[in-house]
Amino acid sequence: MTVALHDLLPARLRRSWAVEGLCPDLDLYSLFRARQIADPHRTAVIDAKGALCYTALDRKVRCLAEGLRSLGIGAGDVVGVQLPDGRGAVTADLALAALGAVALPFPVGRGAQEAEGLLRGAEAVAVIAATEHRGRTRAAGLLALAPTLPALRHVIAAGPGTAPEGTIPLARLLRTDPTGFVPARPDPDGAARILVSSGSEAAPKMVAYSHNALAGGRGNFLASLMPDTTPPRCLFLVPLASAFGSSGTAVTLARHGGTLVLLDHFTPEAALAAVRAHAPTHVLGVPTMIRMMLERLELEGPGSGTLPAPTALVLGGAPLDEATATAATEGFGCPVVNLYGSADGVNCHTGIEVRPEPTDPAAPAPAASLGIVVGRPDPRVADIRIADPDTHQPLPGGRIGEIVSRGPMTPLCYVAAPELDARYRTPEGWVRTGDLGYLDADGLLHVVGRLKDVVIRGGANISPAEVERELAAHPRIRDVVCVGVPDPLMGERLAACVVVRGSGPAPGLPELGAHLDARGLDRHKHPELLLLLDALPLTAAGKPDRGALRRRAALAPVPAEA
Template sequence: MLSANRQPTLWQRIDARCQQTPDKIFLRDEHGKCLTFANYHAATERYASWLQSLGIGCNSRVAWQLPTNLQSVIVAAALCRLGAVQVPILPFLREREVGFICQQSRVDLLLLPGVWGGFDYAEMGEALLQHNANLRLQVMPADSAIDGVDGLAEYIAPAAPEHVSWIFYTSGTTSDPKGARHCDDAILSTAFGMVAALELCGEDVVPMVFPFTHIGGVVWLASLVLCGGEALLLERFSEDKFASMAAAGISVAGAGTTFIQAYLKVQRQQPEQPLFPRLRCATGGGSTKPPQLHAQVKTELGGVGMVSGYGMTECPIATMGTVRDPDDRLAATEGRAMPGMLVKIVNADGERLNAGEQGEICLKGPHLCLGYIDGELDKTAFDSEGYLRSGDLGVLDSDGWLTVTGRLKDVIIRKGENISAKKVEDAIASHPVVAEVTVVGVPDDERGELACAVIVLRAGCEGFDLGELANYCLQQGLLKQECPERIKFVDEIPRNASGKVVKQRLLSLLTA
């Protein structure tokens, strides 16, 4: 039962959807196995019963570091069914980070695969037990070995909307991971906004190309439950899976710049044959996009183009475009604030700036986390009005459209002058032979830092020298001092599984 001020929880939404469209396919894995909503509900109850037999119940804290497959999506719902507090962990994190997360979040049970992706998670788990006496470990058995028991506890929804149900950790590309406490209401509010912006419906098929343990994975779970759509689950993202994605009837392709660029690369190899014939739009978020990407998607992949949003672990999808927005807005902005969300731009002193002025992006509203596990972080992360200081730079125009211009920490300081890495990246990304680019500040005795452009070329294209690059950047409107002073061509730019460039790793390679 719900109290008068309580909206349905994620489990109650799942339960309702499974009753509304029980025979509709909900989940499909890369091997062709499918689950209808009715199948999903039955599996969830079975897994919940099994977890209950392991001592898991309401408010138990359960971390899970599982691949993006049918079992992980079932586990998430089963833990919702039991009222547990979930701590999803990104698969690429290892012993130091996983141990830190389990200690800080006071995890009762850690669910791991055995060996996956060439890494022995079970062995890592055993090592963690030596340093955390309160932690229990469970290597996930095969689905056929999951036995339910009689007496599954009745589901009781928490009375308070701000009840913590999730602890999501940042990926830690620039600093140690931070645990953000979230409630179901934040996840569902974000999902409602995304369903409306993308006009998602039961006919849509969406590939889960990034780790399901990312907050975006759970938001997509909620979104597809709300609209009755279908998810295609991919354990690892690779070009050899695009044919199966097309066969599944992908209609909304995500989920960020690096994924979209991979689609474009393959589409250019077969220009006469649409890669995804049913594509309505591509989605972005989690990393910045070059302004020409929207037109490339619309022209080459099809649909309305690139519909991106802005958010982070602490506040998923604060702003987002819609499938009905004009091309110039879709190309250059991350949309406008989603329903209920507030966005402001402030200077270094925290003072609100006017439209058109660049400053730090600050966020407030129903999608925002309830704070960090480490309460000390809240003191500097939130301002006196309750806004989260994002650490990102941006501009709001007079109509509320947000353009992200870079990171506060992603500024190259050359001879005391600040250079925006993103501004340089956007200029180079428009070059016809450039497939991907990132710009990194490299230490230099004379200048303090210099800008190094790390470039992946389009297939079959030849590179250029530093002088040619500088001339092109000047033509794109960069100042002379903003032009890169070093260039490196690579086959691949290092990214984490969420698609974000890991600049610290890249910097280490450049300075080795």
């Protein structure tokens, strides 16, 4: 083991979930191998190179695992993986699981500084990276960092392109004879993967997950969205290397024996083409991506044909407003699942039932709908409670407090960050999310906002999430993020960063103010700055980049009447 990864949950509690059948109690490669034996010719991956069946994928996995083992990589070693979505990323995931090693995937969009921090903190002994992807030479960049990373022994370059001198070509490892390979049998409650938080407002956190937490807890989440035992066909619009994407190899393939439909880079055109060509049962993405796809459908017009309806759109990573949910339900002809979750270890989601008829979008939101409803907590995935942020004591139903979570998907610990363990985990193993919410009389979870995400204007607190929710109902707004901007007079002012829907004139602050008045939002919460954008900047994980928006909004002029 190259870095200490300990379990912050009581061992008896962790074991009880396996005994109760909530976790499969097998390592990820063993689960995948059982699926391959049961249905050897089922399609495992569809990517830019075409279709790959379970048997062909398993051979690649065994070749790579034996090749990595020849480099001295084994049980407990952490290996970084910076690859675009495709069969290469899936092969690396499973090969590392077969060795009992720990995968540290991070999206190709991560820069050198963040990559160095991740590899250093996890004491990674190797990293697999793209030789070239969309003009970026990731393998060469990571090789240049190697002298500053004492634990890093190998940089493995994945094609296409010529592997830089000093790296090991992945193609060579994939030609290793797998005949003598014997997979490891790691502890199912031991570390399998390190999830990396989005890092949209701070340095990304690394969170260690076990085989059981991935295939069990996170696997139960996807199982709840499957109407029968038919293996799912999942189109991932988000990177497999993101926390959201961890439901790919470990869950879709190993746990459920399904098919992954993958794009090496998201565009609305490519995503719609994949829906038409491969008829996925589940489309997983962030709301911004779905809004872009809906806008593209509008441009195509009725002559473009009907999309094959998925079982569900599963949207997470950012708040889902009712206007987007309604439009997506109509545009894709299927239920929309609102997923509330994070790398830290929380999950709650709405189901695949049909939504009720939408109310008038111009009507003020009733008091009972404070926050966003994200479903009924599922203890097979993660039990959720509301606690006092200061005392950590449970609060009664209806009271707003910090959302805390514990269950089969709960991670082991933060990686090389005892200060994060102390801040975000309780002695009983509960995950402190830093989010505010409450459980209503029906047991539904409402997420109100972030514990610390408050803009303080002249001593008055403003929740950006609340303002975003109301602005999202404006018919001319496609995307909106609200951020606080420092101000010498008021301390902070609220800025609305807006992407306009369609090609008409953009709404100005007076129009947005009138809209918010009609929605019943207090005047002191209205944004005073407006930043119009062609598209929201996104993090490598596909979430809105609030840090970048805050910096850009700070340059916007303050109106004279503000």
